[in-house]
């Protein structure tokens with residue numbers, strides 16, 4: 001589905017997975033602000049340098065990117081859309097090298113996590129975290145660096161004139177990352193919304209979480225994710241992030257009314273159309 005032409009902040013440069021989401025889902029004219037960190041992605045929007053920000057939030061192998069939830073909560077932005085991208089990690093290097101020649105791999109922390117099985121079989125390779133998947137690949141080509149490899153999506157090796165030493169080194173073939181599109185809050189409600197991301201802190205009372213889950217079930221909602229995250233200023237207390245799917249926004253509003261009684265903090269992080277049918 002083509003998207004409106006916006007200036008969007010992403011994490012990573014051309015050839016990264018964030019960039020692939022833009023290519024797959026947005027119009028060709030979409031302007032990009034490439035950022036080196038997720039914090040930069042979020043604050044580019046907060047500081048009005050862009051109209052939207054695209055941010056990875058979870059991966060089917062490596063799990064939730066908890067710091068990104070915290071950024072989202074603290075910056076008070078809204079999830080307006082979600083996108084699922086199939087992720088392939090191809091091990092790439094300068095041409096005419098084999099796996100035995102590679103002593104270091106530089107990549108994004110989440111990408112390295114998704115390839116743990118492969119690297120545990122090749123312990124001679126040192127893993128080094130970098131800002132994204134594409135930048136180390138670009139620099140290997142620019143500096144003609146031997147013995148160094150990167151993990152890149154399909155198509156990125158060709159972009160930089162590198163060679164694939166080993167394709168698909170992620171732990172499982174079915175590897176997906178979920179990305180969210182963030183915007184500043186507005187008064188307009190998305191009438192197509194059938195999914196919400198909700199953040200709350202529960203009062204420490206017996207049965208509160210169980211009651212909440214029962215209420216969701218009674219309202220016919222499908223809980224697609226529940227995640228606890230630490231609250232730094234309340235040591236060993238946790239906030240919850242919940243994704244729910246529903247048929248009618250009015251049911252979601254009912255849920256919020258019920259939750260108001262049992263929660264200390266409650267914040268809708270987005271009401272949007274599910275990226276899954």
Ligand SMILES: O=C(O)C(=O)C[C@]1(C(=O)O)C=C[C@@H](O)C=C1
Pocket residue numbers: 011012015016017018019056059087108110111131132133134177
């Ligand atoms: O470095 C990239 O290619 C990114 O887009 C970042 C990122 C992530 O943050 O999870 C995106 C998808 C993959 O899961 C690996 C890395």
